[in-house]
Amino acid sequence: MSLLVIALSVAAACCAGFGFVLQQDAARHAPPSDFLSPRLLLDLMRVPSWLAGIGLMICGMVLGALALGRGEVSVVEPLLATNLLFALALARYFTGQRLGRQGWGGLWLLAGGVTTFLLAGQPRGGDAVTEPLRHWLVIGLVVGVALALTAFARHPRTPWAPTLLGLAGGLLYGLQDALTRVCVLRLEAGGWAALFTGWQPYALVVLGVSSLILVQSAFEAGPLRMSLPALTAAQPLAGIVCGIGFLGDQVRTDTGALAWQAAGLAAIVAGIVLLGLHPAMPVGKEKHGATAADRLMLDGRHESG
Numbered sequence: 001m002s003l004l005v006i007a008l009s010v011a012a013a014c015c016a017g018f019g020f021v022l023q024q025d026a027a028r029h030a031p032p033s034d035f036l037s038p039r040l041l042l043d044l045m046r047v048p049s050w051l052a053g054i055g056l057m058i059c060g061m062v063l064g065a066l067a068l069g070r071g072e073v074s075v076v077e078p079l080l081a082t083n084l085l086f087a088l089a090l091a092r093y094f095t096g097q098r099l100g101r102q103g104w105g106g107l108w109l110l111a112g113g114v115t116t117f118l119l120a121g122q123p124r125g126g127d128a129v130t131e132p133l134r135h136w137l138v139i140g141l142v143v144g145v146a147l148a149l150t151a152f153a154r155h156p157r158t159p160w161a162p163t164l165l166g167l168a169g170g171l172l173y174g175l176q177d178a179l180t181r182v183c184v185l186r187l188e189a190g191g192w193a194a195l196f197t198g199w200q201p202y203a204l205v206v207l208g209v210s211s212l213i214l215v216q217s218a219f220e221a222g223p224l225r226m227s228l229p230a231l232t233a234a235q236p237l238a239g240i241v242c243g244i245g246f247l248g249d250q251v252r253t254d255t256g257a258l259a260w261q262a263a264g265l266a267a268i269v270a271g272i273v274l275l276g277l278h279p280a281m282p283v284g285k286e287k288h289g290a291t292a293a294d295r296l297m298l299d300g301r302h303e304s305g
Contacts, residue, residue, distance in 0.1 A: 005071035009079035015060030017086030022053030027219035069184040073243030074123035077236035078114045097280035106274030113267030120260030121251035138245035146171040162222030166230035172211035174238025229276025
């Protein structure tokens, strides 16, 4: 397990965590009519704090791509889940809340779960699966579940729209990470011609736009504590499924190792939930950290539309 891969993954998680907080801080004031619409992105482009959050997210994606180019998805994805730690750190700065037992408990569960999964599973690379049917079964499963969650979230009576959309966006992020690794491997094997003659880079563009709309709609629909834990938990799970499903990642499969891997993943999810429900996470309509000018821009855009 390369120290460089670990450093790049944690740096990517840091950028993503900070970026998510800034994005949600702006998105929760977007017009309700923008929900699950591409117009939401057009409105948010006028908000400086959102653009800063997107800039951080892009930095995180670049660092994540570098990590995925040098390490297995099953290694990188659990490390990317630590983005919630950095999101909590920034949210704590805005709110002044202390970590307390809940915060420290979630922190140790998340960190311990990542460590346990990596040590027990010892993920390593293998030969990528070339059978197209297996590729499309795994991809279809991830995309299908994401579409089903989005359909449920559109129901006007559901109070769980932020959570459902966070789950859907996280699943697409995990699939996006797996396809990023495929693109890196194609680029290294055959150059730019091999990369752009495959379907993967074009699928990445579609996934990127779709997941961005889902995540920003989740941020708009409710507090960060409802959406970010779901997003953060779904991304590594989807990435690991794709890594093992069609990228050839291998983990130990003896009974003891599988039990510890399951325990590690359970600890990761439990830590994510505890941290996401921490009082430091922004909870509602009051604004933390963004300017009044940001809100006026969105309101003016809504009135002019």
